[in-house]
Amino acid sequence: MTTSRAAAIILAKELRAEFRTRELLNTTIVFALMVVVLFSFSFDPTSAESRRYGPGLLWIAFLFAGSLMLHPSFAREQANDTLNALRMAPVDPFAILLGKTLANFCFLLFAELLLLPIFSVLYNVSFVGVLGRLLLVLVLGTLGIVITGTVFSAVAAQARMRELLLPLLLLPVLTPLLIAAVEATIGLLGDPPELTRSWLAVLIGFDVVFLTASWLLCDHLLEE
Amino acid sequence: MAASSRGNLGAALAVFALLGFACCAALFIAPDEATMHAIQRIFYFHVPSAWTAFVAFLITFIANIAYLVTRKPKWDWLGVSSAEVGLAFCTVVLVTGPIWAKPVWGIWWTWDARLTSTFVLWLLYVSYLLLRTLLADPERRPVFSAIFGIFAYLDVPLVYFSIRLWRTQHPQPVILGGSGSGINAVMLRVLLLCWAALTALMILLLRERYRLERMRHETDELRFEIEGRAADREMAGKGRG
Numbered sequence: 001m002t003t004s005r006a007a008a009i010i011l012a013k014e015l016r017a018e019f020r021t022r023e024l025l026n027t028t029i030v031f032a033l034m035v036v037v038l039f040s041f042s043f044d045p046t047s048a049e050s051r052r053y054g055p056g057l058l059w060i061a062f063l064f065a066g067s068l069m070l071h072p073s074f075a076r077e078q079a080n081d082t083l084n085a086l087r088m089a090p091v092d093p094f095a096i097l098l099g100k101t102l103a104n105f106c107f108l109l110f111a112e113l114l115l116l117p118i119f120s121v122l123y124n125v126s127f128v129g130v131l132g133r134l135l136l137v138l139v140l141g142t143l144g145i146v147i148t149g150t151v152f153s154a155v156a157a158q159a160r161m162r163e164l165l166l167p168l169l170l171l172p173v174l175t176p177l178l179i180a181a182v183e184a185t186i187g188l189l190g191d192p193p194e195l196t197r198s199w200l201a202v203l204i205g206f207d208v209v210f211l212t213a214s215w216l217l218c219d220h221l222l223e224e
Numbered sequence: 225m226a227a228s229s230r231g232n233l234g235a236a237l238a239v240f241a242l243l244g245f246a247c248c249a250a251l252f253i254a255p256d257e258a259t260m261h262a263i264q265r266i267f268y269f270h271v272p273s274a275w276t277a278f279v280a281f282l283i284t285f286i287a288n289i290a291y292l293v294t295r296k297p298k299w300d301w302l303g304v305s306s307a308e309v310g311l312a313f314c315t316v317v318l319v320t321g322p323i324w325a326k327p328v329w330g331i332w333w334t335w336d337a338r339l340t341s342t343f344v345l346w347l348l349y350v351s352y353l354l355l356r357t358l359l360a361d362p363e364r365r366p367v368f369s370a371i372f373g374i375f376a377y378l379d380v381p382l383v384y385f386s387i388r389l390w391r392t393q394h395p396q397p398v399i400l401g402g403s404g405s406g407i408n409a410v411m412l413r414v415l416l417l418c419w420a421a422l423t424a425l426m427i428l429l430l431r432e433r434y435r436l437e438r439m440r441h442e443t444d445e446l447r448f449e450i451e452g453r454a455a456d457r458e459m460a461g462k463g464r465g
Binding site: 155161168 | 344348351354355360361364367368370372374376383386387389
């Protein structure tokens with residue numbers, strides 16, 4: 001079986017498992033929404049301030065939501081020891097990782113896309129003219145979060161205090177991604193809106209570096 | 225055993241003598257800086273500590289890769305030892321920086337590119353060491369911590385690049401214009417001497433920490449063996465009874 005076909009099957013399995021309960025998506029969306037609402041209480045921003053600080057808030061909400069949401073990705077497999085069953089399948093281990101990464105990408109992007117219009121209405125920030133470019137930044141940023149996050153989820157699943165450990169591992173590594181995504185989004189909300197090449201380059205570089213690293217290291221990550 | 229501990233003592237004494245000499249050089253031989261005077265002398269330990277920390281983290285990265293390739297426990301011991309020693313030097317950098325900054329810049333801390341990147345670097349390796357303490361399985365611990373260590377090190381250039389880009393787009397809160405490119409020859413020599421002393425200290429600490437890690441590994445194995453034998457004896461006793 002080719003890697004892409006195996007990854008597609010894993011992806012389908014993850015999506016099916018999630019859409020039966022929708023636990024992960026519901027909790028993630030409500031959590032991110034709360035972060036956005038609490039922002040208003042703690043800073044009471046004006047419309048101009050929302051445009052300036054909103055992107056930072058949005059990406060912090062996405063990062064926190066991602067670092068909580070990615071934890072069950074591998075921890076869920078432990079209840080019935082299903083990870084061993086997956087490992088025994090005659091497929092490239094990277095396919096397992098890739099399938100899970102893509103599933104997490106779908107979940108997180110879905111949550112982000114739901115949150116975006118709510119944020120836009122609550123803080124009077126319009127994304128209408130830049131939707132396409134914003135989607136590009138969202139896709140690249142989310143990819144970075146889930147590529148590193150899925151690997152760390154497999155690592156944290158084997159540790160004590162794993163719910164707390166995952167954000168601890170993930171957030172410092174995501175620093176460059178956070179900076180690039182926030183700055184790119186601020187650029188899009190500026191007047192005139194512009195998408196800075198260098199920030200896009202950082203996002204793409206981040207995704208490429210860590211996707212390559214997880215491809216090289218996944219045999220060790222999923223061994224035995 | 226006795227000979228090796230005497231050797232260690234000798235090495236330690238030599239390193240401390242070198243450190244003492246470097247200290248004297250930084251305090252008395254290096255010329256007084258024109259604007260900052262005495263406080264500038266912290267620079268002779270601040271900057272070499274940063275270099276030494278980078279070297280230690282590089283050793284961790286190489287050890288992490290070597291462990292995954294060879295699966296020899298010695299690389300794991302080297303990785304964790306070097307990360308711990310590097311973190312200690314990185315902490316020195318983060319502590320001596322503000323001590324210098326308060327009188328010179330008037331503030332303890334600013335979110336300047338270098339300060340911020342060093343802080344993120346420190347956080348990355350704190351996470352690495354924390355992860356090791358939380359991974360209970362002795363077979364998984366070295367593999368998973370090596371994977372995280374590699375990810376953390378790959379992140380370092382991205383962190384530096386993005387923070388530099390980020391900071392140059394904003395006005396600097398503190399002005400210390402184009403930093404001193406071109407340094408007095410004596411100052412440079414003292415700086416290099418201090419770096420040599422701190423590198424020697426790093427190697428000394430690394431060796432001791434490595435030994436400790438190896439002993440810890442050996443006691444773990446012995447304990448495991450004793451427990452196994454005790455369990456066997458219990459089983460045998462039950463069999464007779």
